[in-house]
Amino acid sequence: MTKPREKTREELQAEIEDGKKKIRQLENREKIIKQKLSVEERKARNHRLCKRGGFMESLVPELIAMPDEDAQTFFRLALTSEPAQEFLKKRAEDGNTE
Known part of the structure; x- marks a missing residue:
């Protein structure tokens, strides 16, 4: 070899x-x-x-004419409401975080 x-x-x-x-x-x-x-x-x-x-x-058609600051305030109020918080909490518990 x-x-x-x-x-x-x-x-x-x-x-x-x-x-x-x-x-x-x-x-x-x-x-x-x-x-x-x-x-x-x-x-x-x-x-x-x-x-x-x-x-x-x-x-919410009013959002179209709303200034950004007002729209932000609206969403902040809407999303911190009790029903919104309950919905988010339930989603997190169900594991639907996608």
Whole structure:
């Protein structure tokens, strides 16, 4: 049985460089994938906020003409009401936190 030929210094250096190149490529690919994921998450959030905002305006049309500060006060009052707090508490107990 013959002994396998040992690699030369140049071959080993080339192998190291190839490995480093592959690592850089994979790191760049990871960066691109993370950016795409971030864009998709941002789109989903934006869609959810617009959908819910439209729903709120359809329930309370006065919100359309209301200044932001007044709308914020309205929601704060509505969401701190006893029925709203009971609803949120029940949802948390049922495990429906999505």
